[in-house]
Amino acid sequence: MDSISTSTLFSILGVLILISAYFSGSETGMMSLNRYRLRHLEKQKHKGAKRVSKLLDKPDRLIGLILIGNNLVNVFASLVSGVIFARYFGDAGIFYAGLILTLVILIFAEVTPKTLAALYPEKVAFPSSIILSLLLKLLFPFVVAVNWITNGFLAILGISSEQREQHSLSTEELKTVVNESSALLPERDQNMLVGILDLENVTVEDIMIPRSELVGIDINEDWKKIQKQLTQSNHTRVLLYRDTIDDVVGYIHMRDALRLLSKNQFTKATLLRAVRELYFIPEGTPLNVQLLKFQHAKERLGLVVDEYGDIQGLVTLEDILEEIVGDFTTTMTPTPSEEVHQQPDGSYLVDGSATIRDINKEMSWDLPTDGPKTLNGLIIEYLEDIPQAKLSVRIAGYPVEIVDVSDNMIKTVRIMPEHILRQSHEE
Known part of the structure; x- marks a missing residue:
């Protein structure tokens, strides 16, 4: 290097530091990408996303390539800086070169590019994927050899390179994602999404109308009293029972009662013939499961029973929907x-x-x-x-x-x- 001018060596050193900054920023940008957004962009045929996704399919090769390039330019940068400082300070220049180059690389080739890449991962990762894809093809044998040796050491430690942490999110992590998306989703939409995610953690007992608060009509009562209760009912579906709620007969839809009344056929006998069968729900059933059961059975309400068959309360489809969208204005239960x-x-x-x-x-x-x-x-x-x-x-x-x-x-x-x-x- 004695024949190379000092100004040329400074230029070479500057280029090496820029290349080191590129590799550092590329590594952080690639690893900081939102994998779910990346998949979405890939489905939208985004070319940069497709290139990055292909590189991330083999993370060991990508990291190996970046580290090979980064360490290579850093080693050459240290050699060049040692020559430059030796010309100015003699043998002591090598020591000064180590100190100053460490500071320069730390600021300009590590912290700065990595911070920028962490803040704007897509703007860094997508363009750099073009160069990295080309370098991977050129240095493929070298990268594979390094990875083969590295994987051999990992195998000795009992770690397989195929073992990879899955990027699936748990329910609680999904809630965090939803709650932190306030800039994109209105608060009401956030609450609805969290309500859906919460359904599996809530059982029918948590939302049911308890047995002590159930309202129904005793069909053994005087007919005039039954008529009065029906006409004054605040519900579209009314439970019917004999003497006690334990001997429940079914329920009557007010639409059916009005139809009978309009035809002058409204008697206790016709009322009993219009009774609909009740749907029973085992206690402990999660709301997400019960919602699907209501859908499959085409039902809108059910009685919750314990292991002995005793009635514990009543759950309606509206009660479950309220867990998602909030209270309806028509709800009769106290808030x-x-x-x-x-x-x-x-x-x-x-x-x-x-x-x-x-x-x-x-x-x-x-x-x-x-x-x-x-x-x-x-x-x-x-x-x-x-x-x-x-x-x-x-x-x-x-x-x-x-x-x-x-x-x-x-x-x-x-x-x-x-x-x-x-x-x-x-x-």
């Missing part, structure tokens, strides 16, 4: 807003029959949901007894005061949210 009442001191009076899951969703609380479904059931399970009023307990960090107890049920409780409690302590 958490109607069951939770804020007090001037920051506490909340809550109906004991309120569903814990609904309270948690609306109030952003974290009451336990892996046991009883209602607040009444949660407190009774915690105390292992039916408590008296004016008793206070702490459940999951929330101070709970029992305000009203009647008919062996906790009717009203007062809950003090954690952040309000902390503020009062700080004051």
Whole structure:
């Protein structure tokens, strides 16, 4: 190199650093690409996406190629810088060359290009894939040889090059993707998508109308009373039973009752003939499964039964859809807003029959949901007894005061949210 001028060596060094920056940026750009967006672009016949996808099919070869090129230019850059600094500082110049070249490569050939590639992976990866594809063809034997040796060492360690982490997303990861897409999706659409993903984690017991709140008509009652109940019903489908809800007969659609009434054929006998069979749902059925069952059976409601066949509650298709799209204006069940009442001191009076899951969703609380479904059931399970009023307990960090107890049920409780409690302590 003695015959090469110093200015030429500086030019060569600058080119080598640029090439090193290219390889560093290409590596980060390739590995930072969103694989799902890449697949979408590939399906759209995007040429750059197709080239990149082909390179990523063999990641060991791609990484091998990039590292061969990067290390090769860095080694040559160190040799050239050593010659340049030796001309200025003698033998000590080699030491100075190592220090300064490390700083230059770190800033201009590593951190800067990799940061840019991480911020704009597609703008870096797609164009660089043209050069990398060409280099892979030119250096293929060398790349394969390096990979063969590398895979041999991995085999000694018990690792196969065919073992590759799958890029499938779990349900929780999908929720994170949806929640972080606020710039692309309106909040309502995000909530709907998360609602769909949540269906598998929610069972029919979580949304059913409990047995104690079921409304129906006893067909053994006086006919005039039955007529009055039908005409005053707020539901389009009404349960019919004999004496108790355990002896349920079926349900009548109000459309059928109106048809009989219009034909002057509205009697108890014709009403019984118009009764539709009930659909039964085993307790513990996830909502995503039940939604498909409703669809296949062409049903819109069903009674939830336990392992002994006892009725636990009622679930409708609308209840499941509300888990996805939110409450309908026609729903007859109380919403958490109607069951939770804020007090001037920051506490909340809550109906004991309120569903814990609904309270948690609306109030952003974290009451336990892996046991009883209602607040009444949660407190009774915690105390292992039916408590008296004016008793206070702490459940999951929330101070709970029992305000009203009647008919062996906790009717009203007062809950003090954690952040309000902390503020009062700080004051």
